[in-house]
Amino acid sequence: MTSSHGRGLLHLAAALDQEGAYDAGSYVERARLAERGGLDFVTLGDTFARPGPDALAVLSRIAPATARIGLVPTVTTTHTEPFHVQAAVATLDWVSRGRAGWQIDVSTTEGEARLFGRRHAAPVDELWHEAGEVAEVADQLWDSWEDGAEIRDVATGRFIDRDKLHHVDFTGTTFSVKGPSIVPRPPQGHPVRVIDATEGHARRTAARHADVALVRVASAAQAAAVREQLRRAASEFGRNPDSLRVLASLLVDLGDGEHAAEPGHGGGGPRQSAQGPRYRGGPVDLAELIATWHTNRVVDGFHLTPTEPRRDLERLVNGTVALLQHRGLFRTFYPGSTLREHLGLAKPANRYAVTGATSWTGATS
Template sequence: MSVTPCSLRPLHLAFALDTPGRRARRGPEIYDAEHYVRLARLAEHGALDFVTLGDSFARPGPDALAVLARVAPRTGRIGLVPAVTTTHTEPFHVSTAVNTLDWVSRGRAGWTVEVSRSQAEADLFGRRDAAPADALWREAGEVADVAARLWDSWEDDAEIRDAATGRFVDRDKLHYVDFRGTSFSVRGPSITPRPPQGRPVVAVDATAGPAREVAAAHADIAFVRAEDPTTAGAARAELRRRADALGRDPDRLLVFASLPVELYSSGDAVGLAELIGDWHTDGVADGFHLRPADPGRDLALLVDATVPVLQHRCLLRRFYPGATLREHLGLPRPANRYAPVRKVSS
């Protein structure tokens, strides 16, 4: 049964599992999978839409996508959105890895498209020098594009799994993508079936200019770091205009204000609820991505104090009405671009 909140425009909440500065340290918390499981389950208890986990070639530590793949079987509803760097990586492998996360989470995966900017990071691979931001984001947009095409390269019913005939897949329902970008080409099809969501949710930090065109063209979610509602509202309006100019339905691009939070008391948490409620009522953001100073402390206060206030104001749901991240966000499952339209016999 689908339940509509009192608000005509649902409010979405996401929480970053990163601790600022922890990437530079070595310690047990960095490598403790249970740490992330506990946080994700707490966020799920508060019916948050999803959690994010950052990643970068510039620091030691575990791979964010692999960490959230470990979290997936220990959670049941919360969306899982790791950062995935598109620079110096193979687009085919990126597509397969994100697809796999969608399968192991049963349709709760997303990914934040990220680029690698520094020469030190480029030196780790030794294949090419660091490129300007515009070129990096142009390539990132192409990776997002080809990933979506690879996810569509299997039709939803391509798998046969007929033991009697020995046929696993209907080859007529697999498609070459034949994509050629500025720095790579991919023929396809994918080696994994189409994801449960059709396409996992794509997020982009669109705070900086070079990333905004990628967000407008390919993202389901755009994060904007804003300290005031005027900045957030202007960014949302710009991104929606860009999406519309590219032929997209701007309502399919959700703009999240990405806010730093540091909660020491229930009073702080209630104040955060008031801020979120006011910004949302004013229409400056579709959701909020909260970046904590201390994830354990701040998430507990968020779930215990901020969330109930928002629920009391009829801005936030009390439970998940669906099972997938797209359902949490009110986004439809995309049609497969390669599947022919088949007439249904009457």
């Protein structure tokens, strides 16, 4: 993998969202189709603002029905308990054997706040600051069990090495968490964090905490500018910018089959629509757009939302992805087993194992 990563692996992901669908079978079918195409991960949106199944629960159902593809549900940090959120995401990482991600989002409306009755809606910048704190405490809780903390020694009756459990003692703006977690450290160490960094309020949080930043942009120039801004901000936060993957998010309408893309689409880029940047054309032109943007280091990959879920995902995998594989631009098999491996991201070191920080027994270093 190259130091700039933009010249390295192409990353592709797809959304599984489908309005009004509660049957698990349709989600499983599409996740398997995406896996057959070698996609890095699938996402499933979630919000308190409209009816729908719980995304994390749906992807937990998909986990045993798939083997390699990453699973990234949206889990909102507003009105939810950070301790419960991290435990749920860690559990998904365990049941999927290291394929979990977490798309971090916030809830901004008073109507959503009334569903919980705990507090009123807050300004967006405050909510994204809180989301960053939730991401930070999740990392600490995931590290609160060192690798090897479970002993499971029947002869002595010892289940846990207490010296390998650690207090977190985190105090944020709106919450505090002591820890340790109730779930052992996830297989990936830290499940992959995904943030839609299109809006300015979310961009700072993404630069500081995200492994994958999604950007909804309608031109290559705009995508390149946002990617550079995110990488520069990540560096200012003390991160290696090569540890951040920036993916362009597009709606894709492949209903025109092999017809040429509409003017302004294809190699020229998508068009802006009320729903976001939208590509409409055939799989061949979409492959050309993806190849061009990636080769020019505009983005590290693409997150694609099918306009018509089944039809467009089939054409994406059987057409666009197959063409990219034929050109040697995209994988034909998964060389690793975890989502971090798909993305070329290392497993984070456990901060407590490295520093010998405060243990669960209360002893200080």
